[in-house]
Amino acid sequence: MKNQIEPDEIFELGKDRNRISCSKFNPDGVSKGVIIFTPGTGMQQTFFYNFIDFIRSKGYIIYTLDYRSIGASRFFSLKSYEIKLVDWRDDINQLVEFVANTHPSERITYMAHSFGGQIFGYIKHENIEKMITIASQNGYWRYYSKPVRYFFFWYLWIPMLTKLFGYLPAKRFKMGENLVKGVIYQWKNWCTNENYLFDDASLDNLDKYKEYTGKIHAISFDDDQYGGHEAVENLISNYTNADLNLIKINSKDYGFRIGHTGFFRLKPDNKIWKMIIDLV
Numbered sequence: 001m002k003n004q005i006e007p008d009e010i011f012e013l014g015k016d017r018n019r020i021s022c023s024k025f026n027p028d029g030v031s032k033g034v035i036i037f038t039p040g041t042g043m044q045q046t047f048f049y050n051f052i053d054f055i056r057s058k059g060y061i062i063y064t065l066d067y068r069s070i071g072a073s074r075f076f077s078l079k080s081y082e083i084k085l086v087d088w089r090d091d092i093n094q095l096v097e098f099v100a101n102t103h104p105s106e107r108i109t110y111m112a113h114s115f116g117g118q119i120f121g122y123i124k125h126e127n128i129e130k131m132i133t134i135a136s137q138n139g140y141w142r143y144y145s146k147p148v149r150y151f152f153f154w155y156l157w158i159p160m161l162t163k164l165f166g167y168l169p170a171k172r173f174k175m176g177e178n179l180v181k182g183v184i185y186q187w188k189n190w191c192t193n194e195n196y197l198f199d200d201a202s203l204d205n206l207d208k209y210k211e212y213t214g215k216i217h218a219i220s221f222d223d224d225q226y227g228g229h230e231a232v233e234n235l236i237s238n239y240t241n242a243d244l245n246l247i248k249i250n251s252k253d254y255g256f257r258i259g260h261t262g263f264f265r266l267k268p269d270n271k272i273w274k275m276i277i278d279l280v
Helices: 045-057 085-102 147-165 181-191 206-210 229-236 271-279
Strands: 009-013 020-025 034-038 061-065 108-113 130-134 215-221 243-249
Touching: 009 085, 020 045, 020 085, 034 045, 034 085, 045 061, 045 271, 061 085, 085 108, 085 181, 130 271, 147 181, 215 229, 229 243
Parallel strands: 034 061, 034 108, 108 130, 130 215, 215 243
Antiparallel strands: 009 020, 020 061
């Protein structure tokens, strides 16, 4: 998505191969609170700037980031990054710690698209008052609207292209940002297991998902091609001690298609974006 919106500040956190690029948007007046926005897999932060600018206009300080190897956080060749998908948790932790130290007296809301909400239970969330997820789902391929197509996608197309290029050239197929080998292979593992990341034997301390006791508003869309209401409900059910609120949005009620990323392409005067403000 092309836009002319620019953040008020651009800064880096971390060093060397742990370095990430972050952005800050300031409200026009007195701050009503602080929000951290985390993108989905293979999505640059700039894609979300229109939505983030809308949130900022309602009186909130909002931070976002590019994960390592994505967008402005790609400082080295893709083949040189030795990271997995779960390692982006550390990128989020860097930003959460920075924001908590910068705004010690402010309440912090964590807002996420897709992966950002999937990994939330695995990050340091002690300073997070509430989470709002947008299309954060169990990404198991059988939840997809066209599962047969994506069976071949995950079991044939992804391994073949990644082996051929040494990374996934997603940009060539208009499927987001190119992904490093370790990230796409772990993502494939998650998406081909019924319980998604919770079936990943390499992950430890997944009980952290049970530790979060704050509020979670989880928004799902019936026409999300990567998993609608059922997939989102399945994912957030792992936050067993949180105060859960599942918000099911049916696109026909609004007269337009939303899908997995269409929410962020809407115009600022739409009813769904205005609803988000009421949740913060």
